[in-house]
Amino acid sequence: MDAPLARLVELQRLELKTRGLEEEIDSVPAELAAASDRLEAASKQAEAAKRAQERAVKQRREQELELKSLEDRLRRHAEQLMSVKTNEEYRALTNELAHERQRVSEIEDRILSAMEEADRLAAEASSAEAQVRQAESELGTDKGRLEAKRERLGRDRDALVAEAAALAAQLPEPLLGLYRKLAVVRGGVALAAIVDESCSACRLRIRPQVLSQLRSSDSVIQCESCQRILHFESETTGESA
Numbered sequence: 001m002d003a004p005l006a007r008l009v010e011l012q013r014l015e016l017k018t019r020g021l022e023e024e025i026d027s028v029p030a031e032l033a034a035a036s037d038r039l040e041a042a043s044k045q046a047e048a049a050k051r052a053q054e055r056a057v058k059q060r061r062e063q064e065l066e067l068k069s070l071e072d073r074l075r076r077h078a079e080q081l082m083s084v085k086t087n088e089e090y091r092a093l094t095n096e097l098a099h100e101r102q103r104v105s106e107i108e109d110r111i112l113s114a115m116e117e118a119d120r121l122a123a124e125a126s127s128a129e130a131q132v133r134q135a136e137s138e139l140g141t142d143k144g145r146l147e148a149k150r151e152r153l154g155r156d157r158d159a160l161v162a163e164a165a166a167l168a169a170q171l172p173e174p175l176l177g178l179y180r181k182l183a184v185v186r187g188g189v190a191l192a193a194i195v196d197e198s199c200s201a202c203r204l205r206i207r208p209q210v211l212s213q214l215r216s217s218d219s220v221i222q223c224e225s226c227q228r229i230l231h232f233e234s235e236t237t238g239e240s241a
């Protein structure tokens, strides 16, 4: 087994794993923002429900005032009825009273349905409030959970970075330099395993003489197509990232 190459394979495995952790760490703020968004949406809904409820209460008060003034008029007209002098006056006042009684009954109906509506709105507002409290508590939990996740991932990443640095320090500089250069242009994947006598990255078939050269010597051979450093699968540690 070519020791530097095996180390390089391990280095790439560590660095790809580090990269994966970095991506996970970077996604934490978005997860937190999603929890904040849920709370904000719930708050807006609760606010709207509360305003609707307040409007309904205000409307009912106005209707109650209207009812009261109508009832006062009704009472005055009923008293006036006692002292009318002519039939004509009597008829006019009786008509007026009938009309006012009709209005009273209409307003009473409206107040009744407004009360039902107010009950419905109050239930809606309180359920919206409950949702806000739920979203708040979820946000609190999520914050704690995501902070812990970020810390854990950060520690894992630091450990990997340290491990990779120790490993890199053992590699010959030209090989490490080549690896770094290829990693930059090949999305972090500078090495390619040979699978079925082909480059596993670009599928180029490896010539038999290259294969035997790779088997017999410790030379570094790059894929003729994608330039990645070739290695046999057996040289991986077998552990997957």
Ligand SMILES: [Zn+2]
Residues within 6 Å of the ligand: 192, 199, 200, 201, 202, 203, 204, 223, 224, 225, 226, 227, 228
């Ligand atoms: Zn290739």
